Amino acid sequence: MPYPSDSTAPVTGDRLKTARARAGLTQEQLAERAGLSLGVIKKLEGGGTGRLDTYHAIARALNVRTSALFESAGPPHQQRRADVTNLDLMPLRQAIAPPVSIGGRLAPVADDTEPDLDRLAATVQSLAAAYHGDDYTTVADLLPALVQAAHVHADHLAHTPAHGDALRLRSDVLQMAGRYLTQVRAYDLAHTALRDSITDAVAIGDTGAVAAAVYQQGWLLMRQGRLDEAEQVSVVTAEAVEPRISRASRKSLGAWGKLLVHGSAAAARNNRPTEAREMLRLGRTAGAALTGGTVVAQSSWGRFDWRTVALQGIENQLVGGQPGRVLRLSEKMAASGDTTFLRRHLLDVAQAHATLRQREQALAVIDRLQATTPQWLRHQKMAEDVFTQVQEMGGRVSRKQRDLAAFFAAP
Numbered sequence: 001m002p003y004p005s006d007s008t009a010p011v012t013g014d015r016l017k018t019a020r021a022r023a024g025l026t027q028e029q030l031a032e033r034a035g036l037s038l039g040v041i042k043k044l045e046g047g048g049t050g051r052l053d054t055y056h057a058i059a060r061a062l063n064v065r066t067s068a069l070f071e072s073a074g075p076p077h078q079q080r081r082a083d084v085t086n087l088d089l090m091p092l093r094q095a096i097a098p099p100v101s102i103g104g105r106l107a108p109v110a111d112d113t114e115p116d117l118d119r120l121a122a123t124v125q126s127l128a129a130a131y132h133g134d135d136y137t138t139v140a141d142l143l144p145a146l147v148q149a150a151h152v153h154a155d156h157l158a159h160t161p162a163h164g165d166a167l168r169l170r171s172d173v174l175q176m177a178g179r180y181l182t183q184v185r186a187y188d189l190a191h192t193a194l195r196d197s198i199t200d201a202v203a204i205g206d207t208g209a210v211a212a213a214v215y216q217q218g219w220l221l222m223r224q225g226r227l228d229e230a231e232q233v234s235v236v237t238a239e240a241v242e243p244r245i246s247r248a249s250r251k252s253l254g255a256w257g258k259l260l261v262h263g264s265a266a267a268a269r270n271n272r273p274t275e276a277r278e279m280l281r282l283g284r285t286a287g288a289a290l291t292g293g294t295v296v297a298q299s300s301w302g303r304f305d306w307r308t309v310a311l312q313g314i315e316n317q318l319v320g321g322q323p324g325r326v327l328r329l330s331e332k333m334a335a336s337g338d339t340t341f342l343r344r345h346l347l348d349v350a351q352a353h354a355t356l357r358q359r360e361q362a363l364a365v366i367d368r369l370q371a372t373t374p375q376w377l378r379h380q381k382m383a384e385d386v387f388t389q390v391q392e393m394g395g396r397v398s399r400k401q402r403d404l405a406a407f408f409a410a411p
Contacts, residue, residue, distance in 0.1 A: 013045040016058070016069060020045075023062050033061035035321065051385060056319055059271040066270045067227045089186055091144035095151070096177060096193045105151075115153045117165055123149075124172055128298040131176060134375035139180050146173055154200075164204045171200035171209050175216055175300045182220045183379050190220050207241040211255035212300035218262035227270040234263030235279070245289050254295035254304035257286030261304075261312045268316040276316050283309040303341075307333065311345045323352035343373055347382050354389045362390050367400050370407055377407075384408045 020030050027045070031038045034057040044050055044058075059066040098105055127146060130138040150170035157166045174197035181190035194217045201209035214237040221230035238259040243252045264279035287306035294305040314329045330349050333342065346365050353362035366387055369377045377383050387404055 013047045016041075016045050019062050019064055019069065025062075030058070030061055034058050053319075056269055056271065057321065060321060064271065065228070067225075089181075089189065092140075092147070092177065092181070092186075093189060095144045095147035096174070096189060096196075115156045115166075117153060117157075117162060117169065120149060120153055120169055124169060124176070125298065128176060131180060132298060132302070134373060136180070136183075136375055136379075139176075143177055143180060147177055150174070167200040167204050168206060168209060171197045171206070171213065172300060174200070175209075175213050178213070178216050178220065179300075182216070182223055185223070187220060187224055191217070194220065208249075208252050208255050209300075211237055211241045211252075211259050212297060215255065215258045215262055215301045218259070218266065222262075222266055222269065227266050230266035231263050231270060231272070231275070234259050234266060238263060238279075238282075245285065248289065250290060250293070250295040251297055253286045253289050254297060255301060257283050257304045257308065258301045260286065261308055264312055264316065268319045273316070273320060280309055280313055280316070283312070307341075311342075314345065315348050318348050318352055323355040326352040327356075340373055343369055343376060347380060347386070350386045351382065354386050357393060359390055359393050359395060362386060363398075363400060363404070366390075366404060370404060374407070 020027070023030075025033070027041045028038055031041045034041075036054065036057060040050065040054065041058075044054075055069050056066050059069060123142075123146060127139060127142055130142075150166075150173040154163070154166040154170050157163045174193045178190045178194035178197060181187070181193060194213055197213040198210055198217070201207075201213055214233055218230045218234045221227075221233070238256060241252070241256060241259070243249075243256055245253075248256075260279045260283040264276045264283065267273070267276035267279060284306070286304070287309050290305055292306070294303055296303045310333065314326055314333070317325045317329065326348055330345065330352075333345060346369055350362045350365035350369075353359075353365065366377075366383060369383065387408055391401070391405070
């Protein structure tokens with residue numbers, strides 16, 4: 001369940017009150033149905049904000065889409081917003097969103113080095129390996145120059161037979177940028193990178209690359225709470241790129257399957273369980289066509305196999321308020337991969353334990369993740385939220401708990 005707690009989204013008190021009144025519920029009854037405290041309902045109806053998983057619970061209780069509770073007004077302009085993030089990301093911002101003049105995008109200054117697509121492709125793979133190895137420092141340091149180099153190659157090779165290859169590589173680079181920027185919650189810049197990645201992929205007719213970039217876009221949209229759009233863009237693209245199973249390449253099956261998984265995730269979070277199950281059914285078709293194998297696209301959507309679909313099904317159970325079922329199903333997955341492969345699933349397990357007030361079990365899972373994949377864990381808002389939930393249960397504070405408190409408090 002990597003997305004529901006990654007951000008908060010505003011809900012208008014009036015909108016929630018109206019939905020509750022239509023359901024014929026008092027605040028107390030809504031709180032009981034949603035499994036929340038009366039104080040949470042009162043806070044939200046009074047204009048407060050909560051986590052996305054709180055909104056999912058309320059939407060299930062009211063039998064409405066989660067997105068129906070989100071407000072469409074602009075940000076609270078009375079709050080002062082810091083520019084620190086803008087400064088930290090300045091090199092990437094300059095590479096991904098350069099100024100535009102009457103002649104188009106302000107092109108980067110190229111050196112005298114002759115463009116070399118093979119060398120650029122090797123660098124792309126190297127940086128993709130750094131990302132999957134959680135080496136975010138290397139990614140942050142090298143990604144701006146790689147985006148600039150991709151622009152230089154695409155511009156230099158325009159009107160040549162190699163231009164399509166240059167655009168394909170630039171699409172990959174921009175996908176990586178969008179993925180990294182989503183991870184560090186620079187959502188608007190991530191959207192620009194992914195939009196341009198899709199544009200390049202469409203220009204060369206590479207439906208696999210389109211699917212890969214749309215997959216990343218779906219992740220971004222869910223992080224932003226844009227659930228209707230995340231589901232729609234995944235479904236529309238999956239229908240457009242659906243391969244003929246008997247002839248499909250492994251990568252086209254993987255890209256299609258990943259899109260369906262994300263569409264299912266968005267539908268589940270939007271209180272559309274029937275649609276979520278249908279997309280998982282199609283996703284299982286893609287997994288079965290791989291005949292037990294795994295397909296990897298390191299610079300875009302990562303890996304896909306039958307486990308990807310199974311883990312999403314478990315995640316959907318958590319979104320649907322079934323923590324006990326999550327724990328039962330997770331026992332079957334325990335031996336199907338190492339901690340790095342299962343780490344998002346393990347956050348689901350930790351959340352399920354916390355929901356059931358199984359304090360020590362939830363702490364043990366988070367401690368395992370902190371020991372094996374700390375750099376990734378540091379960027380997971382869900383992990384911090386689960387730990388906070390455990391802290392609020394009270395009880396004796398162990399050394400493990402103090403260490404985790406220091407970990408999440410560190411910048």
